[in-house]
Amino acid sequence: MKAAVLRQIGQLDIEDVDLDGPRRDEVRIRVLASGLCHSDYHFIAGDFPVPLPAVLGHEVAGEIIAVGENVGGFAIGDRVVTCLSAYCGQCRECQTGHNHRCEDKPGAPDRPAGSRITKGGEAIRQLGNLGGFAEEMVIHHRAVTKISPEVPPSSAALLGCAVITGVGSVLNSAKVPPGSTVAVIGCGGVGLNAIQGARIAGASRIIAVDKNAAKLSAAIAFGATDTVLGGPDTAGEIAELTRGGVDFAFEVVGSEATARLAMDATRQGGTTVLVGLGTPDLTVALPITTFAMTEKRVMGSLMGSAAYQLFLPQLVTYYQQGRLKLNELVSREIRLDQINEGYASMANGEVARSVIVF
Ligand code: APR
Ligand code: ZN
Ligand code: ZN
Numbered sequence: 146m147k148a149a150v151l152r153q154i155g156q157l158d159i160e161d162v163d164l165d166g167p168r169r170d171e172v173r174i175r176v177l178a179s180g181l182c183h184s185d186y187h188f189i190a191g192d193f194p195v196p197l198p199a200v201l202g203h204e205v206a207g208e209i210i211a212v213g214e215n216v217g218g219f220a221i222g223d224r225v226v227t228c229l230s231a232y233c234g235q236c237r238e239c240q241t242g243h244n245h246r247c248e249d250k251p252g253a254p255d256r257p258a259g260s261r262i263t264k265g266g267e268a269i270r271q272l273g274n275l276g277g278f279a280e281e282m283v284i285h286h287r288a289v290t291k292i293s294p295e296v297p298p299s300s301a302a303l304l305g306c307a308v309i310t311g312v313g314s315v316l317n318s319a320k321v322p323p324g325s326t327v328a329v330i331g332c333g334g335v336g337l338n339a340i341q342g343a344r345i346a347g348a349s350r351i352i353a354v355d356k357n358a359a360k361l362s363a364a365i366a367f368g369a370t371d372t373v374l375g376g377p378d379t380a381g382e383i384a385e386l387t388r389g390g391v392d393f394a395f396e397v398v399g400s401e402a403t404a405r406l407a408m409d410a411t412r413q414g415g416t417t418v419l420v421g422l423g424t425p426d427l428t429v430a431l432p433i434t435t436f437a438m439t440e441k442r443v444m445g446s447l448m449g450s451a452a453y454q455l456f457l458p459q460l461v462t463y464y465q466q467g468r469l470k471l472n473e474l475v476s477r478e479i480r481l482d483q484i485n486e487g488y489a490s491m492a493n494g495e496v497a498r499s500v501i502v503f
Contacts, residue, residue, distance in 0.1 A: 148262065148279035149484045150269060152198045154191035157278065159482050162200075162269060166261045166283035167213030170251065174225060174284070177298035178478075179277040179501045180204030181487045182306050183333060183399075184422055188272065189488060192424045199270040200262055202277030202501075203229050206292075206301035216286045224294040226305045228453045229273045231288035245448045250274070251285050278484060280503055290457050296464060299478055299500040300471035303334070304457055306448075307474065307498060311338020311397065313449015313456060314420045315346055319393050323347030326391040328383055328410050329369070331398035331421060332360040333491075334498040337367045337474065339395045339420065344368030345468055352383055352391065354406070357494045367470060380409035390415055399423040408432075413439035420446045478502045 146164055149157040167173045185201040187193045205227040209219050219225070232244035233251050261283040262269040262276060276282055292301055311334075315321050327343040329336050332355040343351045344367070353364030356375035364372055373382045384390050390412030396404050399421030407417040408429070435441070449456065463469035476496035479487045487499040 146280040147481060148200045148269075148276070149202070149481060150198050150200055151189060155189065157189065157201075157484050159484075160264065162262050162264045162279070164262055164279075164281050164283055167211050169214045170216060170285055171213040171261075171283050172209055172216060172219055172286050172289055173211035174205070174207035174227070174282045174289070175210045176205055176207045176277060176280055176282060176503050178206045178302040178503070180302045180305070180307065180334070181484070181491055181499045181501070183335070183491065184306070185272075186488055186491060187422065195272060196270055198267075199272045200276035200279050201272045202279065203227065203273045203275045204302050204306040205275065205277035205282065206298040206305070207282065210281070213286075219286060219289070219291065223291050224301070225289045226292050226301055226457060227275050227277060227282070227284065228288055228290060228305055228309070228448075228457070229275065230448045230451070230453050231274060231285050234287075242452065243450070244452045245450055251287055278481065278501065280481075290454050292457060293461055296461060297472065299475045299502055302500055303471060303474050303498060304460055307334035308338045308460060308469070308471065309449045309451050309453060309456060310420065311335040311449070312342035312345065312460060312469070313451040314339055314395060314418055314446040315342030317450040317456070318444065318446035319395075319416055319418045321346040321348060321393050324349045325393055326350040326352075326387045328352040328354060328391045328394040328407070329364070330354045330375075330394065330396050330403045330407055330410075332364040333397070334474065335420060336395070336397035337363060337497060339397055340364055340367045340369050341470060345463065350387060350391070352386060354379055354383070360494070363497055366473065379406055383410040387412065389413075392416070393418060395420055397421050399427070401427060401429045404429040408441065408443060411441055413441065415441055417441070417443040418446050419443065474498050475500050
């Protein structure tokens with residue numbers, strides 16, 4: 146099959162590779178659509194070192210084409226979405242409803258010995274145990290959920306990361322109550338979903354912040370009530386709009402400056418939710434006395450804190466009811482061999498999401 150392989154930082158090469166399996170507990174998927182998420186761009190750009198060579202891609206919609214031993218609940222032809230939050234079901238996190246934090250994630254084919262992708266005998270890792278920038282995938286069945294074939298593949302793919310992460314950060318991680326005031330800092334693929342999550346939650350005020358004006362018009366379409374172009378006094382502008390700051394500020398960029406802005410933009414008792422990923426060593430100074438005296442909070446949010454087997458069907462229901470925009474997230478459909486150009490247009494801010502269609 147063809148796959149986009151990361152061998153050296155900065156560029157993906159389209160190569161012919163071999164794919165083995167499915168073995169026990171695994172399914173084989175024909176990839177129909179695969180989204181270009183910013184997190185993978187961190188690996189391509191070398192912000193996060195990962196063992197190479199590797200096939201990236203974790204935002205995938207596809208069709209089951211083979212089912213391994215010991216796998217129940219999937220049949221050939223089923224439409225599925227992949228998820229990074231594979232879970233064991235047995236550990237303390239899984240047993241307490243935090244499957245996304247599973248301590249014993251099953252099936253780890255991103256280990257070289259476990260990879261199902263090879264070329265001339267050399268193992269090529271499947272990043273995140275997935276490897277969706279390829280025509281087919283062999284992955285653990287608990288990294289997959291069935292979805293309605295009514296959802297177009299390029300829209301369905303985005304459910305697997307951008308949508309679950311953004312909407313879930315609001316509904317599951319922060320549990321934003323109706324009437325809250327919310328700021329979303331960074332209106333890319335994930336941020337737009339935090340915005341529509343806040344709309345679904347019934348937030349009274351949703352302030353979209355981005356340094357790119359074009360992203361702010363998209364933010365309005367996804368439910369923002371106000372927009373602020375990122376500048377030197379963004380926190381002050383948010384404070385003015387909300388009489389002292391928002392109840393919840395979502396940081397969906399992954400930088401020190403925007404994390405600081407999120408903390409400054411919250412009112413007393415307000416919560417900063419860190420969604421964006423920066424480099425592993427990224428920090429922000431916490432003003433201890435201010436936080437103590439104002440009872441502000443800061444929390445992290447991983448994959449929308451979602452038990453995805455329950456949450457993805459819930460999101461599809463919202464989509465079918467017209468409450469969740471998916472098709473509008475797809476700025477461009479591209480071919481696998483256009484992946485480097487696709488990432489370049491993300492890096493220069495032209496698109497919300499490009500999706501590879503096969
Ligand atoms: N101030 C305001 N907005 C900013 C700033 C800034 N200093 N820097 C970047 N942005 C905006 C960009 O203009 C863009 O609209 O943040 C947005 C980022 O969007 P995408 O590149 O589409 O990234 P996305 O896929 O949404 O991911 C965002 O979440 O999961 C993580 O790793 C991912 O760190 C990334 C973040
Ligand atoms: Zn992602
Ligand atoms: Zn577990």
